[in-house]
Amino acid sequence: MNAHLASWWRLRTRREQRLLLVMTALLLAVAVWLLIVRPADRALARARMRHDAAVLMLAHVRGGADMIHRLEAHAPSPIEVPLETFIGQQAVEAGFTGAHVAPGGGGTAALSIDAVRPRAFFPWVADMERRHGLVVDNLTARTNSDATLAVQATFRARER
Numbered sequence: 001m002n003a004h005l006a007s008w009w010r011l012r013t014r015r016e017q018r019l020l021l022v023m024t025a026l027l028l029a030v031a032v033w034l035l036i037v038r039p040a041d042r043a044l045a046r047a048r049m050r051h052d053a054a055v056l057m058l059a060h061v062r063g064g065a066d067m068i069h070r071l072e073a074h075a076p077s078p079i080e081v082p083l084e085t086f087i088g089q090q091a092v093e094a095g096f097t098g099a100h101v102a103p104g105g106g107g108t109a110a111l112s113i114d115a116v117r118p119r120a121f122f123p124w125v126a127d128m129e130r131r132h133g134l135v136v137d138n139l140t141a142r143t144n145s146d147a148t149l150a151v152q153a154t155f156r157a158r159e160r
Contacts (some may be wrong), residue, residue, distance in 0.1 A: 002143075005125055012041055025114075035118070037135060056062075066106060068128045069135070075146055076132050076133035078133075079132065079133075082103070082109075083107065083108070083109040083133070083134075083155065083156070084101045084102060084103045084109040085101075085135075086102040086132075087101050087109050087111055087128075087155055089122075090124075090128065090132070091111065094120065094124045095120070096113050096121070096124075098113060098114050098115065099111060099112070099113045100112045100113070104154055106156070107157060108137060108154050108155060108156045109154070109155050109156075110152065110153070110154050111152070111154075111155065112150050112151070112152050113150070114150050115146070115148040115149075115150065116148055116149055116150075116151055117146055117147065117148055117149075118148075118149055120148065120153060122160070125153065126133075127137070128155065133157060133158040134155045134156065134158065135156050135157070135158050136152040136153055136154070136155060136157065137154040137155070137156055138152075138153065138155045139151065139154075140152045140153075145160060
């Protein structure tokens, strides 16, 4: 086969030989481009995308971990009295007259107020959640004929 190819090559003119060499070089360059460079470039682009996604996920996880550490550092102290007593004391301190607190099932306490201003009540509820670690399981508010609400709320201590 080699002898056949060599005799075929010698039968070509100098110009044909040069054209065949250029064509072979171009064909090799295209083959290298299609078989090596493009797949490597695609693999590198996919690796960059995975890396970017991993960096974003790492930042998200670190932010969540920092938030957990801040929350644990500022965790509310446990409530030493029964929940209904604590909520009643806090309601009186907030100035909610007519607040009725009853123990509920499963470590909950039900608060009932016939007339309360929304601008005072909802920040108080947020404060109870943030500072004292209580969670509102259920909240029902109905408007009264004046600018007040009649509310019923069920609180429970946040699980630690």
